[in-house]
Amino acid sequence: MKIAVLPGDGIGTEIVAEAIKVLKVLDLPFEMETALVGGAAYEAHGHPLPESTLKLAQASDAVLFGAVGDWKYDTLDRPLRPEQAILGLRKNMGLFANFRPAICYKQLVDASSLKPELVSGLDILIIRELTGDIYFGQPRGRRIATDGHFPGADEAFDTMRYSRPEIERIAHVAFQAAMKRDKRVTSVDKANVLETFQFWKDIVSEVGLQYPEVTLDHMYVDNAAMQLVRAPKRFDVVVTGNMFGDILSDAAAMLTGSIGMLPSASLNSKNQGLYEPSHGSAPDIAGKGIANPLATILSASMMLRFSLNQVAAADRIEVAVSKVLDSGLRTTDIWSEGTTRVGTADMGDAVVAALAK
Ligand code: IPM
Ligand code: MG
Numbered sequence: 001m002k003i004a005v006l007p008g009d010g011i012g013t014e015i016v017a018e019a020i021k022v023l024k025v026l027d028l029p030f031e032m033e034t035a036l037v038g039g040a041a042y043e044a045h046g047h048p049l050p051e052s053t054l055k056l057a058q059a060s061d062a063v064l065f066g067a068v069g070d071w072k073y074d075t076l077d078r079p080l081r082p083e084q085a086i087l088g089l090r091k092n093m094g095l096f097a098n099f100r101p102a103i104c105y106k107q108l109v110d111a112s113s114l115k116p117e118l119v120s121g122l123d124i125l126i127i128r129e130l131t132g133d134i135y136f137g138q139p140r141g142r143r144i145a146t147d148g149h150f151p152g153a154d155e156a157f158d159t160m161r162y163s164r165p166e167i168e169r170i171a172h173v174a175f176q177a178a179m180k181r182d183k184r185v186t187s188v189d190k191a192n193v194l195e196t197f198q199f200w201k202d203i204v205s206e207v208g209l210q211y212p213e214v215t216l217d218h219m220y221v222d223n224a225a226m227q228l229v230r231a232p233k234r235f236d237v238v239v240t241g242n243m244f245g246d247i248l249s250d251a252a253a254m255l256t257g258s259i260g261m262l263p264s265a266s267l268n269s270k271n272q273g274l275y276e277p278s279h280g281s282a283p284d285i286a287g288k289g290i291a292n293p294l295a296t297i298l299s300a301s302m303m304l305r306f307s308l309n310q311v312a313a314a315d316r317i318e319v320a321v322s323k324v325l326d327s328g329l330r331t332t333d334i335w336s337e338g339t340t341r342v343g344t345a346d347m348g349d350a351v352v353a354a355l356a357k
Helices: 011-023 039-043 049-060 083-093 107-111 164-179 197-208 221-230 242-255 294-306 309-328 346-357
Strands: 002-008 031-034 064-066 097-103 122-129 184-189 215-220 238-241 265-268 273-277
Touching: 002 011, 002 039, 002 049, 011 064, 011 294, 011 346, 049 083, 064 083, 064 294, 083 273, 097 164, 097 242, 107 309, 122 164, 122 221, 122 242, 164 184, 164 197, 164 238, 184 197, 184 221, 197 215, 215 221, 221 238, 221 242, 238 242, 265 294, 273 294, 294 309, 294 346, 309 346
Parallel strands: 002 031, 002 064, 064 273, 122 238, 184 215, 184 238
Antiparallel strands: 097 122, 097 265, 265 273
């Protein structure tokens, strides 16, 4: 089982280190190789996704990814910015299916910004299409200057597009996921305004006919944003495009108490996957040893489950995380009165200790 480890920038290195600790105590035959990505790779090699990093990722069964980005790169020419690394990995590896579960752990109900009764027992799966939409539209607005600004330009543009096969395959992923859950899919679109999303809606409906056991409903994205904070438990599986999925998954994350808890998986048709926390590189807290490593540790668990076929080990990690939360240990992002505040490494150590029990 070959794992490419790409810690990236900011808190990425700190949280990935904790996930590695956890993977190591499982005593499974992993071969792990680390490479630079994002701003760190730009500093060393002049490119956020060096050829060697991409090759390593492509040659691995799974990629464990930290996070990329820092405000200090905001003025770089766009192809050189750290975010291009993750977009490049997704596109080059064909990682079209992004799973972003939003689960509210019972121990963290009070950490949510919503009333406990709205989020207790929450278990939503957002499935975001990851290699199409306006993120990869062609042609794109051309940058006129290389300093991050557009002096003298009159317009900029990005095109939104989806092809039929792109929508069909993500729709199948969503319906199949729903079959293993509560058998409900909500497809989120903006069909009232955008042709791309009328097309999306039509095709998702068509695919839905092949899954008669699954209840499909359609929702406009603005309403979906509202329903997510009004009555989030009405959702089971949410399937949507790349940009709406980006936005809604951050909103859904907060329902669970902290984005620091949420893992994600991005899969291609060969079940090769990239696993990363749903949160970013958080440069404001980088190097302080206070970031929550649980999203990354849970991403490693998703990796074991989806790409490496080690379901028992994945279950063990999830149980260990739950035990640690039971014991009252909390990083700053999920801390509340009456619990014990710990740092990044202590949290990782606690998961390792819980695994040993
Ligand atoms: C995410 C991030 C990325 C995205 C950025 C870093 C390019 O926000 O994974 O949600 O927009 O997809
Ligand atoms: Mg995002």
